[in-house]
Amino acid sequence: xxxxxxxxxxxxxxxxxxxxxxxxxxxxxxxxxxxxxxxxxxxxxxxxxxxxxxxxxxxxxxxxxxxxxxxxxxxxxxxxxxxxxxxxxxxxxxxxxxxxxxxxxxxxxxxxxxxxxxxxxxxx
Amino acid sequence: xxxxxxxxxxxxxxxxxxxxxxxxxxxxxxxxxxxxxxxxxxxxxxxxxxxxxxxxxxxxxxxxxxxxxxxxxxxxxxxxxxxxxxxxxxxxxxxxxxxxxxxxxxxxxxxxxxxxxxxxxxxxxxxxxxxxxxxxxxxxxxxxxxxxxxxxxxxxxxxxxxxxxxxxxxxxxxxxxxxxxxxxxxxxxxxxxxxxxxxxxxxxxxxxxxxxxxxxxxxxxxxxxxxxxxxxx
Numbered sequence: 368x369x370x371x372x373x374x375x376x377x378x379x380x381x382x383x384x385x386x387x388x389x390x391x392x393x394x395x396x397x398x399x400x401x402x403x404x405x406x407x408x409x410x411x412x413x414x415x416x417x418x419x420x421x422x423x424x425x426x427x428x429x430x431x432x433x434x435x436x437x438x439x440x441x442x443x444x445x446x447x448x449x450x451x452x453x454x455x456x457x458x459x460x461x462x463x464x465x466x467x468x469x470x471x472x473x474x475x476x477x478x479x480x481x482x483x484x485x486x487x488x489x490x491x
Numbered sequence: 492x493x494x495x496x497x498x499x500x501x502x503x504x505x506x507x508x509x510x511x512x513x514x515x516x517x518x519x520x521x522x523x524x525x526x527x528x529x530x531x532x533x534x535x536x537x538x539x540x541x542x543x544x545x546x547x548x549x550x551x552x553x554x555x556x557x558x559x560x561x562x563x564x565x566x567x568x569x570x571x572x573x574x575x576x577x578x579x580x581x582x583x584x585x586x587x588x589x590x591x592x593x594x595x596x597x598x599x600x601x602x603x604x605x606x607x608x609x610x611x612x613x614x615x616x617x618x619x620x621x622x623x624x625x626x627x628x629x630x631x632x633x634x635x636x637x638x639x640x641x642x643x644x645x646x647x648x649x650x651x652x653x654x655x656x657x658x659x660x661x662x663x664x665x666x667x668x669x670x671x672x673x674x675x676x677x678x679x680x681x682x683x684x685x686x687x688x689x690x691x692x693x694x695x696x697x698x699x700x701x702x703x704x705x706x707x708x709x710x711x712x713x714x715x716x717x718x719x720x721x722x723x724x
Contacts, residue, residue, distance in 0.1 A: 369656060369684070374713035377704045378684055409660045413684045414524055415668075417704070 369412025500551035
C-alpha cells in the first residue's frame with residue numbers, strides 16, 4: 368500500500384518527514400541499513416527521483432550516511448537523533464499553538480487545558 | 492545532451508480542416524516519468540502517434556534521440572496504444588514468445604514474473620480474458636522491454652485500483668534510470684505522485700510544462716486540483 372500523502376504539499380517534504388519519524392521512533396534503528404531508493408519509492412508509490420532527493424537531504428543533515436558496501440545507514444549519533452526528535456516535536460507544538468490561537472485561546476488558557484488533558488490521560 | 496524527444500512547430504491537420512496539433516513545441520528529458528495531460532480532443536493521442544511514426548506531421552518535426560520516427564526509433568520505443576491489438580486466438584504465452592521474437596530487448600523472465608504477480612494464467616487465450624485483464628497483459632508486454640522510451644496511452648484506465656497500484660509499482664521498479672516514461676491519462680490523482688513532470692496540452696498546444704513539485708509548491712495544490720482549475724468547463 369502506498370504511503371498516505373497530502374495532495375496539497377510537496378511530496379518531497381512529506382517523505383522527508385516520514386522517514387525522519389521512522390528514524391526517531393526506531394522503525395529504522397541507529398546503524399541499520401535503510402532500503403534502496405527504488406525499494407522505498409515503490410513502497411511509498413512515489414517517483415524515484417523525488418525519493419532520491421529526500422534521502423540526499425537526510426544525508427545532508429547527517430541523519431543517514433552512505434556506506435560504500437551497504438548502501439545508506441542510519442546515523443549512530445544518538446544526539447543527532449534526539450535533536451531531530453525534539454525538532455519534530457517543536458513543529459507539532461507550534462502547529463498546535465497556531466490552531467489554538469485561531470480558535471481564540473490565549474497562552475494561559477492553552478497551558479491549563481493542555482495540563483488537564485495530559486493529566487486526564489494518565490488517570491484513564 | 493539531456494533531451495530525449497524534441498518537438499518543433501509540430502502541426503497536424505486532418506482532412507484539411509480539423510487541426511489536432513497547432514505549432515506545438517516541447518521537449519522531454521531523459522530518465523524522467525512525464526505525464527501528458529489534457530482534456531479529451533486536446534491532441535494527446537495525435538502527438539503520441541506521430542512520435543511512434545503512425546501518423547505523419549503536416550508541418551514541423553519530432554526528433555527522438557536526434558532521429559525522425561522510423562525503424563531505428565521504433566526499436567527503442569515501447570508503445571502501449573489506446574486500444575489493444577492483441578490477437579484473440581493467441582494464448583498469453585504465445586504472445587510472450589511473439590514479443591520475444593520481435594523485440595531484441597524483450598525480457599521473457601520479467602513478463603512471466605509480472606503475469607504471476609497479477610495471477611494471470613499464461614495458458615489462457617486472449618479471447619477468454621476480461622477487458623481489464625487483456626489491458627494488464629498488454630501493459631506487461633510493453634513494460635517487459637528494455638526500451639529508452641516507454642509511451643503509454645491511457646495505461647490504467649481500464650484496470651481496478653489494486654492492479655493500478657501494482658502497475659504503478661511496476662513502472663517505478665522496472666524502468667531503468669536512463670529510460671523515460673511518457674504517459675497520458677485522465678486519472679491524474681492516481682498517478683501524480685510518481686510523475687517527475689507534467690505537460691498540459693490544450694487545443695493542440697502545450698500550455699504548461701512543470702515539475703509536480705513546482706506546481707505543489709507554487710500553487711499549493713495537487714496537479715489534479717490544478718488541472719481541474721486550468722481546464723474548468
